[in-house]
Amino acid sequence: MAQTLSEQILSRAAGRPVSAGEVVTVNVDLVMMHDSLSPGIIRVLHEELGAERVWDPERVAVVIDHVAPAASVQTAEKQAEVRRWVRAQGIKHLFDVGRGISHPVLVEEGLARPGMVIVGSDSHSTAYGCVGAFGTGMGTTDIALAVATGRTWFRVPETVLVRARGRFRPGVSAKDLGLKAARLLRADGATYAAVEWHGVEFLSVMERMTLATLSIEVGAKAGIVPPTGLSQPVPHWLRVEEGACYSRVVEIDLDDLEPQVSAPHTVDNVTDLRDLGRVAVDVVYLGTCTNGHYEDMAAAARILRGRRVAPGVRMLVVPASAQALQLAAEDGTLATLLAAGATIGTPGCGACIGRHMGVLAPGEVCLFTGNRNFRGRMGSPEARIYLASPEVAAATAITGYITHPQDVIDAPYDEP
């Protein structure tokens, strides 16, 4: 019988054919744990489970990205404890402060590959779907069990299909598609399901990550882009099958798609930017696993070249990874962003979770390229967070209010 990508991957991991609705125990290929939950995971592993060793030190990746570099003695102590534990366990893959956010880093390092089952201590672990892996987020105890046993249990998800047609217009990008899908599906529209993103094979791996990370924002367990056109080998058994069963199909025409903005305080509170009215901002934050990639910085730089961030606006750029930062440094993207007046942070999660490096004050308005605009997420509960693409972020930084990229591109400016 034809299977969805999730059913194919979980069948392989379970060692037998499985289909949506079944509860199965599967082998995991890789476990990711980050600094925020790792101290708790280590405690559950040793104190509650009584496990002395991780099941396979080559298949555990530990990333210090949530508060990197440490912001307090408490976080520094806990990171030191995590590093000691990594050494004691002989864990092969430690990505320390500055290497970047777990999700792009694991893809860049070739650790996340098509057809794998990857569980991570971060809800945006759906990101690994950008290379055709089944990636899913879990909490402390589930991750502790996975690193102890190399296994976990799942209810095999139904699949919601998002089918895109056509090509983006100038100033429109993957984020707009992701937000449009959230607008149509709503925040709970794919709860317990997987999302497959079809018709997006023209996107780069990191642009696909934008879609895969946004899948959790519609409640999904995993968000998978079919692994076509990758440099990595794709297992022969992994491909979109004619006749696979989808619980729901959503069609989005890219030719008509306008820049989308998610207004406070829920991700699915999405409108066309043109219908938003005039919203002045204090902060533009370009970063995160959703839109802090090299492509995102380059897209913003194309709009910012020869222009300046508006007086009174702070533009923070936090690259998603050291590799993204390196690329941006090599081709002049970084110089363009700096010349425009942006400030650059250490690759990592930064202010996305409101812990450091850009926390918002009461009354402030932030235009954010990330994935969540929940009240209080980035600091004060009296702050307001709008989500949009890197192109909208750049245009907004220039004018000081949420702006359609085309309006800035069409405006005259002095060549530097």
Next chain:
Amino acid sequence: MARVWLFGADINTDQIVPGRYAPYMLKNEDDLRKYPFIEHRPDFAANVRPGDIIVAGNNFGCGSSREYAPLALRMVGIGAIIAPLFARIFFRNALNLGIPCFTADLTGELRDGEEVELDLEQGRIYTGDGRTIQLPPPPAFLREVWAAGGIVPFYRKYGRFPGEG
């Protein structure tokens, strides 16, 4: 008697415990008990009593994988959470910690602050004005995990995962 704490739809993990109050950020992790709903509903942590129940709207617990959101609720002794739909990571975290979650919409049936009795064994709520509300029975494998007191005691007892033969 348990009291009902009524919440709306789409309560996310940043509302349950903002990331700034993660145990990772705290000097004393036990302080986590002070922070459930600290900004969303500041009277909660001070007044909640062991056994109280949360009755919420759709999509409870959406957002982060942070297990310290349900952990903070366990630390203050929440007896059960009832919502029409739970976000899956939250549901799993709560299950793992042994917090009973029932999938039902009682937001129109119970009032905020109402005193009720919860019979977990029978899955029933008895209200002060004499009504009995039967909760939909959870699948057997979930009840097994609750009975064991969470996923770690379950795994240590049976050496297997829920639903595995």
